[in-house]
Amino acid sequence: MYAGTLFCMHKMLYYICSVKINTMTGQIILFSVLAFPLLLGVIFRVNTSHLFFSLMAGELLARYFGHDVEKLAEQSTSQSTVFPIGELALIVVPMILTAIFLRGSVSKSKLVLHIIPLAITGIVFAAFVLPLLPADLQAEISTGRVGKYLLDLNRVIIGSVVALQLISLWLLNRIGKKHGKHGE
Numbered sequence: 569m570y571a572g573t574l575f576c577m578h579k580m581l582y583y584i585c586s587v588k589i590n591t592m593t594g595q596i597i598l599f600s601v602l603a604f605p606l607l608l609g610v611i612f613r614v615n616t617s618h619l620f621f622s623l624m625a626g627e628l629l630a631r632y633f634g635h636d637v638e639k640l641a642e643q644s645t646s647q648s649t650v651f652p653i654g655e656l657a658l659i660v661v662p663m664i665l666t667a668i669f670l671r672g673s674v675s676k677s678k679l680v681l682h683i684i685p686l687a688i689t690g691i692v693f694a695a696f697v698l699p700l701l702p703a704d705l706q707a708e709i710s711t712g713r714v715g716k717y718l719l720d721l722n723r724v725i726i727g728s729v730v731a732l733q734l735i736s737l738w739l740l741n742r743i744g745k746k747h748g749k750h751g752e
Contacts, residue, residue, distance in 0.1 A: 594708030598715045601697050602690045608663060609686040612671040616685040617737045622666035623689060627696050629662065630655035652700050659696055685736045692729045695722035 609619055630652075638654030674682055698709060698719055709715035718725065 605689040608667040612667040622662040626659040626662040630658040
């Protein structure tokens with residue numbers, strides 16, 4: 569199943585990157601990347617902390633095993649790509665699996681509390697994914713103000729957002745818990 573998913577993602581990403589890039593396409597891809605964690609979190613009602621952890625785990629997997637997965641994908645499809653498909657797959661797949669396996673981990677009434685942290689997770693996701701895209705696509709994305717900031721300041725963004733996510737984790741974990749003797 570994983571090889572089939574990898575093959576489909578490889579074909580989709582190959583098609584996206586082979587399309588003639590224009591400014592509108594770059595902006596659509598940028599905002600799709602930014603919205604991906606938000607949509608996963610809202611549609612599947614997944615706890616932001618879980619999605620953020622899976623994003624970080626995916627980034628580590630991509631860093632250490634991305635080239636191996638890329639070689640496997642190239643061997644199975646007999647096509648060579650210019651961009652690191654293995655790294656992209658290893659960042660995206662853990663988030664999708666987390667959304668599927670932990671769906672419903674946030675009640676509908678508390679989902680609104682997760683909107684801002686999910687949007688922040690989208691910023692980190694973009695900071696990880698955008699530098700992996702082909703140079704011409706990065707150039708088109710950087711023509712917009714948001715894309716330029718994300719590509720130029722990704723280290724500052726990642727550090728700031730990790731700190732904000734930790735604070736969010738600590739605060740959201742305490743909401744709804746009773747303190748004191750006998751739960752009062």
